[in-house]
Amino acid sequence: MTGWLKETGPEADIVISSRVRIARNVEGVPFPHHLIEAKGGEIANMVYDSIVGANSGLKEDFKLISMKELDEINRFNYVEKHLISPGLAKNIDIGNMLLNSEETISVMIHEEDHIRIQCLLPGLQLNEAWNTADKIDDLLEEKINYAFDEEFGYLTACPTNLGTGIRASVMVHLPALTLMGYIQGVLRAAGQIGLAVRGIYGEGTDFLGNLYQISNQVSLGITEKEIVSNLQDVTLQIIEKERRARENLLIGKRIELEDRVFRSYGILKNARKITANEGMQLISDVKLGVDLGFIEGIALGKLNSLITMIQPASLQKHFKTPLNATERDIKRAELIRNTL
Amino acid sequence: MTGWLKETGPEADIVISSRVRIARNVEGVPFPHHLIEAKGGEIANMVYDSIVGANSGLKEDFKLISMKELDEINRFNYVEKHLISPGLAKNIDIGNMLLNSEETISVMIHEEDHIRIQCLLPGLQLNEAWNTADKIDDLLEEKINYAFDEEFGYLTACPTNLGTGIRASVMVHLPALTLMGYIQGVLRAAGQIGLAVRGIYGEGTDFLGNLYQISNQVSLGITEKEIVSNLQDVTLQIIEKERRARENLLIGKRIELEDRVFRSYGILKNARKITANEGMQLISDVKLGVDLGFIEGIALGKLNSLITMIQPASLQKHFKTPLNATERDIKRAELIRNTL
Numbered sequence: 086m087t088g089w090l091k092e093t094g095p096e097a098d099i100v101i102s103s104r105v106r107i108a109r110n111v112e113g114v115p116f117p118h119h120l121i122e123a124k125g126g127e128i129a130n131m132v133y134d135s136i137v138g139a140n141s142g143l144k145e146d147f148k149l150i151s152m153k154e155l156d157e158i159n160r161f162n163y164v165e166k167h168l169i170s171p172g173l174a175k176n177i178d179i180g181n182m183l184l185n186s187e188e189t190i191s192v193m194i195h196e197e198d199h200i201r202i203q204c205l206l207p208g209l210q211l212n213e214a215w216n217t218a219d220k221i222d223d224l225l226e227e228k229i230n231y232a233f234d235e236e237f238g239y240l241t242a243c244p245t246n247l248g249t250g251i252r253a254s255v256m257v258h259l260p261a262l263t264l265m266g267y268i269q270g271v272l273r274a275a276g277q278i279g280l281a282v283r284g285i286y287g288e289g290t291d292f293l294g295n296l297y298q299i300s301n302q303v304s305l306g307i308t309e310k311e312i313v314s315n316l317q318d319v320t321l322q323i324i325e326k327e328r329r330a331r332e333n334l335l336i337g338k339r340i341e342l343e344d345r346v347f348r349s350y351g352i353l354k355n356a357r358k359i360t361a362n363e364g365m366q367l368i369s370d371v372k373l374g375v376d377l378g379f380i381e382g383i384a385l386g387k388l389n390s391l392i393t394m395i396q397p398a399s400l401q402k403h404f405k406t407p408l409n410a411t412e413r414d415i416k417r418a419e420l421i422r423n424t425l
Numbered sequence: 426m427t428g429w430l431k432e433t434g435p436e437a438d439i440v441i442s443s444r445v446r447i448a449r450n451v452e453g454v455p456f457p458h459h460l461i462e463a464k465g466g467e468i469a470n471m472v473y474d475s476i477v478g479a480n481s482g483l484k485e486d487f488k489l490i491s492m493k494e495l496d497e498i499n500r501f502n503y504v505e506k507h508l509i510s511p512g513l514a515k516n517i518d519i520g521n522m523l524l525n526s527e528e529t530i531s532v533m534i535h536e537e538d539h540i541r542i543q544c545l546l547p548g549l550q551l552n553e554a555w556n557t558a559d560k561i562d563d564l565l566e567e568k569i570n571y572a573f574d575e576e577f578g579y580l581t582a583c584p585t586n587l588g589t590g591i592r593a594s595v596m597v598h599l600p601a602l603t604l605m606g607y608i609q610g611v612l613r614a615a616g617q618i619g620l621a622v623r624g625i626y627g628e629g630t631d632f633l634g635n636l637y638q639i640s641n642q643v644s645l646g647i648t649e650k651e652i653v654s655n656l657q658d659v660t661l662q663i664i665e666k667e668r669r670a671r672e673n674l675l676i677g678k679r680i681e682l683e684d685r686v687f688r689s690y691g692i693l694k695n696a697r698k699i700t701a702n703e704g705m706q707l708i709s710d711v712k713l714g715v716d717l718g719f720i721e722g723i724a725l726g727k728l729n730s731l732i733t734m735i736q737p738a739s740l741q742k743h744f745k746t747p748l749n750a751t752e753r754d755i756k757r758a759e760l761i762r763n764t765l
Contacts, residue, residue: 352688
């Protein structure tokens with residue numbers, strides 16, 4: 086199972102996962118949206134050889150997976166596990182990914198850029214994620230000439246990624262700040278210091294399940310380490326705010342909070358039809374209940390993985406059959422009941 | 426425990442209880458709202474002697490309870506058990522009741538009329554309730570001169586009770602007719618043939634928990650047996666309609682129905698705060714689930730008694746302490762969890 090899902094990391098009560106991705110392009114080759122199939126395969130092989138090659142010294146067990154060889158359910162299952170982007174999943178012609186067996190390191194080939202190295206770890210492990218992604222980047226740079234400009238740094242298909250080509254992000258669970266109505270202030274403050282806040286499945290998605298993805302918006306004119314340490318600092322502040330909000334809820338609204346948590350728990354364990362959105366909200370309540378000690382005997386990792394397991398493609402992969410929306414709601418409820 | 430609550434009777438899946446009450450007044454004595462305390466006590470003793478007297482032949486174990494000797498919680502606990510009316514509970518000066526140990530027969534003294542004999546039985550037992558009430562009426566008539574007019578029959582404080590002085594009623598649980606939106610038609614049809622439909626706690630109360638009290642509106646120009654058999658016939662028709670609606674739901678909306686039932690069950694077993702109104706709706710769903718075989722291992726009688734147990738006075742009686750509204754919501758949830 087996917088590394089960031091099966092385990093929990095530091096600050097697991099609030100931080101679900103940490104991610105660093107590095108965007109790189111190969112010099113002299115058109116960006117992926119202008120690339121034809123034959124040329125696309127070349128870069129995939131270059132990446133594979135650079136990382137898996139005899140001299141790389143990397144102990145990880147990687148495999149190269151082309152989008153073409155996967156059916157839609159499997160492609161979007163990787164999206165739901167945050168290992169690839171929806172853009173790559175749709176790029177059936179030349180999309181490829183290199184993935185380690187732990188599913189903590191993925192290299193997308195021919196997403197928006199030629200190469201996107203990603204490291205995704207459970208809990209607050211931004212430095213660890215950065216170090217790992219950086220190591221992969223170094224391996225690639227030994228064999229590949231990156232498109233690089235003295236003034237702009239690493240060149241990318243979209244100007245927002247110019248410079249370091251780095252995006253660092255954390256996925257945080259902020260139910261108390263949300264419940265108390267403080268979240269808007271937190272998000273505004275994050276925006277003012279150059280951070281973007283998105284829902285769990287990227288730009289334009291709602292903040293389902295009280296989950297927020299916080300990432301740097303600027304990658305130019307700042308070092309990689311600054312990007313990572315800025316986000317780390319802000320995340321620690323947000324953790325502190327969320328913890329304080331939880332304490333305040335416990336003091337002022339304990340019974341209301343218990344009621345909410347246990348109702349959600351009762352619905353999750355009994356419902357016969359659940360949409361993904363409702364499921365995420367209910368799981369959020371139960372996660373909070375586990376964090377606060379209201380509910381015992383449920384591992385946080387189980388709840389984290391449930392968030393992904395109830396998504397459409399993961400659900401169909403689990404039940405090994407295509408399901409329409411109504412069937413998914415029914416099977417989703419079944420899966421949740423069996424898991425809890 | 427109260428007879429109609431502890432057991433279930435015929436057609437228990439739909440009919441909670443059957444009731445017959447007979448209104449009588451003593452000749453030559455002003456109606457209760459003009460009565461002074463001393464005179465009030467006289468009638469209570471007459472009733473007691475008539476029923477409990479050595480020659481009555483009645484095996485039932487009765488006791489005379491004056492409203493004055495009960496605190497508010499105990500008075501309204503009897504109201505919630507449908508053994509007395511709110512009017513009697515408020516008539517502390519001269520209100521009395523005679524009650525058998527099974528709590529199936531109660532005689533209210535100085536409610537709106539001097540004497541109101543009531544028999545309340547579980548399930549559809551209108552004839553049995555009528556026979557029992559009639560027997561008590563005969564016993565009283567041996568010793569008491571009833572106010573009677575050749576033209577109008579038994580005289581009562583309110584003209585709507587003139588004639589036979591009888592009101593027969595059933596309390597029915599009609600969740601499927603309600604869910605499918607057919608209930609308005611059923612209620613209209615009942616109205617057109619001279620029946621009144623009220624909520625569980627009488628006129629002006631909502632149809633909480635999908636419970637409907639159906640009773641005759643006319644007691645003049647019709648015999649007692651006709652009143653009882655008319656209501657019996659209509660009740661059998663309504664039972665038939667509700668059963669058909671349940672079958673249709675099972676065919677067309679089984680999963681939605683299961684989902685509703687189990688969600689309500691999950692909430693009942695887990696919530697930490699429940700209002701009486703919400704509790705009644707949730708219990709209604711679970712009752713339907715038990716009737717349809719979705720949920721096993723819960724006796725219908727337990728759910729029936731829960732409806733009464735979660736009412737404000739019963740709750741305070743159970744926990745042996747006065748509780749404000751918020752405390753009641755919390756204790757109600759506790760009681761429900763412990764019961765299920």
